[in-house]
Amino acid sequence: MVAIENQSQAVQAQVQRAAEAARIPKEARRLLHELAAAWPNVADCRALEVVPLKGAMTNEVYQVRWLTAPAAAAGGEKEKEALKEREIRKVLVRIYGDGVELFFDREDELRTFECMSRHGQGPRLLGRFPNGRVEEFIHARTLSAADLRDPEISALVATKLREFHNLDMPGPKHVLLWDRLKNWLKTAKNLCPTDQANELRLDCLEDEIATLEKEFSGDYHHWIGFCHNDLQYGNIMIDEETNMLTIIDYEYASFNPVAYDIANHFCEMAADYHSEKPHVLDYSKYPDIDEQRRFVKTYLSTSAGEEPEAEEVQNLLQSIDKYTLASHLVWGLWGIISDHVNDIDFDYKEYARQRFEQYWQKKPVVLTS
Structure with a gap:
């Protein structure tokens, strides 16, 4: 009985992950795949996990992450530790909210974002898609x-x-x-x-x-x-x-x-x-x-x-x-x-x-x- 419940929970979790991934626009997913494919330590560039971040009221904001390949180790206990400590590569996806053009000019905002990045004040811009952008995920x-x-x-x-x-x-x-x-x-x-x-x-x-x-x-x-x-x-x-x-x-x-x-x-x-x-x-x-x-x-x-x-x-x-x-x-x-x-x-x-x-x-x- 426990095994059946665990299997059911696993299926539900898989369905939930698929639903969250579907909320990312096609153009954004393509950009994410290209970014991940360029990182040598990402295990599978298409095996992304999408986590919605709460508290945003102008845009929809998501953390997108991939498992990295395990680091090389000398064998034995070190190899086991490396396998256990597989890191996660993360980015932030921002999908622009409806009607934002009534509040501010998106191109002006993007110029500010890029200027702030040059000042070392915020995350780097990793890519743009028609109704959003991908940003560096700040580890804080x-x-x-x-x-x-x-x-x-x-x-x-x-x-x-x-x-x-x-x-x-x-x-x-x-x-x-x-x-x-x-x-x-x-x-x-x-x-x-x-x-x-x-x-x-x-x-x-x-x-x-x-x-x-x-x-x-x-x-x-x-x-x-x-x-x-x-x-x-x-x-x-x-x-x-x-x-x-x-x-x-x-x-x-x-x-x-x-x-x-x-x-x-x-x-x-x-x-x-x-x-x-x-x-x-x-x-x-x-x-x-x-x-x-x-x-x-x-x-x-x-x-x-x-x-x-x-x-x-x-x-x-x-x-x-x-x-x-x-x-x-x-x-x-x-x-x-x-x-x-x-x-x-x-x-x-x-x-x-x-x-x-x-x-x-x-x-x-x-x-x-």
Whole structure:
């Protein structure tokens, strides 16, 4: 009886693997076979295993892996160990989500990806297919929601983010935030039925965006850097042997006020995209003032380890607090648009509602403080 159950489980697992492999487009599979065939240690270039990676909400992301041939050994016990320790060759396959052209220009994003790779900041591009690409698989652990609350990891993120903001990236250095908000609002209005637009108060948002842009026009708020704009925990990886961080996924990256990028990172601490209800946000997890100050002091510290002036820390903290409002509007609009164009299993509409709710709750407090 046990043997029959084991056989049944093996068949089910084989069917599951075949189903996952079928989700990879034909053009991508051809590219994967060519890549694997060029690697001398891959045992069988067509014997690939596909593992979906959770937490992505713009694209579908998969780990694809192959068994490598066992390393040569001198015989006896060494040979047995080599057979047991067959390595796995891995790559990452990114299949672009539906409707992404409404959010960003894919060619611009790819140029950013390639430039980041040249800077040694992210994975290498291994190949492209019509609706996606194959990337180097980084041998590091993706952070969890809980990791962002760890003071040591948070300090690493702050230091890495300052390095990211200082990257000398090509192209115009102007702020994208306000144009993005205005364009996404137009798109959301075009996609939304009237009742939903009324429920989410979309008709008010043009004036809200204009008010924020005017309110944030002071010199300090215009400390501009190359911003990630989507620094949630799933876009940060850590090598646990070296404690080196890698920031990945640059779809939304652009020049923006650095206070906005930090504000967006703080807002992401309310999310756990690997929970049973990944769209539900818990703003009790937004970092308290001590956590915020620790992050900002680390961010502003010089490479020589000198601490920043208290006034500089306070100014940036105030800017960050204001830019949380812009973050809520950006991702609220993103949620509305995604709800109409994306088939990924995520409750975009409810996510958008929560972001807008936070905007209206925080606005009177933030703008009068």
